[in-house]
Amino acid sequence: MKPAPFAYYAPTTLDEALSLLSEHGYDAKVLAGGQSLVPMMNFRIAQPAVLVDINNIPDLAYINAEEGGVRVGALTRHHQSETSPVMARHAPLIYSTMPKIAYPQVRTRGTFGGSLSHADPSAELPTLTTTLDAKFRLVSQCGERWVSAREFFLGLYTTALEPDEILIEGFVPELPPRSGWSLQEVNRRKHDFALAGVAAVLTLDESGICQDARLVFLSVGDHPMYAERASNLLKGQALTPEAIRAATELATTEEIDPGDDIHATADFRRHLAKTLCQRAIEQAHQRAQGKQ
Amino acid sequence: MEATTQKIELSVTVNGTRYERAIEPRMLLSDFLRHEIELTGTHVGCEHGVCGACSVLMDGEPVRSCLMFAVQTQGHEITTVEGLGAVDALSPVQQAFHEAHGLQCGFCTPGILTTVTAFLETNPNPSEEEVREAISGNLCRCTGYQHIVDAVLLAAKKKQAS
Numbered sequence: 001m002k003p004a005p006f007a008y009y010a011p012t013t014l015d016e017a018l019s020l021l022s023e024h025g026y027d028a029k030v031l032a033g034g035q036s037l038v039p040m041m042n043f044r045i046a047q048p049a050v051l052v053d054i055n056n057i058p059d060l061a062y063i064n065a066e067e068g069g070v071r072v073g074a075l076t077r078h079h080q081s082e083t084s085p086v087m088a089r090h091a092p093l094i095y096s097t098m099p100k101i102a103y104p105q106v107r108t109r110g111t112f113g114g115s116l117s118h119a120d121p122s123a124e125l126p127t128l129t130t131t132l133d134a135k136f137r138l139v140s141q142c143g144e145r146w147v148s149a150r151e152f153f154l155g156l157y158t159t160a161l162e163p164d165e166i167l168i169e170g171f172v173p174e175l176p177p178r179s180g181w182s183l184q185e186v187n188r189r190k191h192d193f194a195l196a197g198v199a200a201v202l203t204l205d206e207s208g209i210c211q212d213a214r215l216v217f218l219s220v221g222d223h224p225m226y227a228e229r230a231s232n233l234l235k236g237q238a239l240t241p242e243a244i245r246a247a248t249e250l251a252t253t254e255e256i257d258p259g260d261d262i263h264a265t266a267d268f269r270r271h272l273a274k275t276l277c278q279r280a281i282e283q284a285h286q287r288a289q290g291k292q
Numbered sequence: 293m294e295a296t297t298q299k300i301e302l303s304v305t306v307n308g309t310r311y312e313r314a315i316e317p318r319m320l321l322s323d324f325l326r327h328e329i330e331l332t333g334t335h336v337g338c339e340h341g342v343c344g345a346c347s348v349l350m351d352g353e354p355v356r357s358c359l360m361f362a363v364q365t366q367g368h369e370i371t372t373v374e375g376l377g378a379v380d381a382l383s384p385v386q387q388a389f390h391e392a393h394g395l396q397c398g399f400c401t402p403g404i405l406t407t408v409t410a411f412l413e414t415n416p417n418p419s420e421e422e423v424r425e426a427i428s429g430n431l432c433r434c435t436g437y438q439h440i441v442d443a444v445l446l447a448a449k450k451k452q453a454s
């Protein structure tokens with residue numbers, strides 16, 4: 001339970017950090033909050049030869065309201081997001097989910113950019129940012145690019161990040177008026193990784209018809225599972241119990257891919273996903289109607 | 293910007309005392325506290341961030357000392373259970389745990405005391421539900437949580453009275 005030896009760098013500028021990543025490539029790992037990386041190193045599942053600790057680089061922790069959304073810096077601690085009035089106002093789905101992520105001591109250290117870059121399929125932030133159609137700014141010595149959440153998460157702990165890139169910030173669009181949101185999950189113990197979960201956002205038109213919908217599942221696939229067909233099925237519909245059931249059925253039979261492990265069977269996860277999906281759509285619908 | 297698998301000079305303040313040691317980058321903060329500066333009040337349980345026994349305060353905020361490298365504390369202030377009070381001068385939180393029977397074997401206690409001390413600074417008058425959330429990252433396997441929750445609520449009362 002002790003990490004293997006590594007070379008440690010603590011750059012104080014982004015340029016230095018990027019130059020180190022460019023030099024060491026796949027041998028290097030970025031250390032942000034370390035709340036996933038360090039346990040993996042303690043177990044020696046991860047044995048990076050080089051750690052680039054970005055905690056001493058100033059100005060990477062912020063939550064700023066902007067036209068159309070909120071900009072979140074990579075080193076923003078979960079505790080900051082959990083207590084930020086700006087996050088509460090502009091990204092209530094993220095704000096209200098933060099207390100469900102791990103424990104207070106982990107949220108002191110854990111970061112926005114770290115959770116996204118780690119891309120655990122059971123983690124909430126990858127699913128929430130996919131649901132909210134967020135995009136991420138990836139920076140390397142060669143330049144920068146913006147990648148949408150939907151194109152960023154590729155598989156188990158696998159993202160669009162190149163070894164010489166750092167996810168430096170995210171932009172989370174604000175939901176339009178008459179929108180509602182929900183995150184539903186089941187855990188063996190509160191704050192544990194979810195056995196299954198789903199986030200939903202809905203936008204209604206003035207007559208109450210569903211204009212836009214996104215359903216994204218966690219812990220039932222190797223990355224956040226966007227149920228595109230089920231989401232499309234809801235669009236243009238009055239959200240009757242039948243419509244909600246039909247979308248739930250489609251999403252949870254055809255658009256998720258749960259696995260078996262010691263905590264739950266694939267069948268049980270699918271069963272949970274189905275119940276949770278229905279609840280998530282219902283709650284998002286209520287909120288979109290201003291009822292919650 | 294020094295890079296090496298060789299030892300690094302670390303200077304860190306723990307419980308108000310400045311310590312300087314040459315350590316390997318891979319040394320966990322928990323091991324630094326226990327083995328290098330011999331403050332064995334910080335306990336080590338799971339070493340992967342689940343049990344909370346190793347929780348200490350960094351610049352007043354609760355962190356898992358098993359999920360940080362000691363070199364990351366360069367220039368920061370760490371508070372361990374030894375820094376909260378002394379046997380003949382318990383802190384209000386320690387005194388409340390004593391009075392409310394908030395510990396049995398004591399293994400989880402240092403992590404809970406540090407966590408609760410920080411918690412009551414930001415939330416001096418918590419509800420029982422908030423207390424349970426605050427200690428959700430600390431596992432106790434003997435006393436059960438009821439007396440621990442009682443102790444935290446008592447500590448809040450004591451701090452407000454004083």
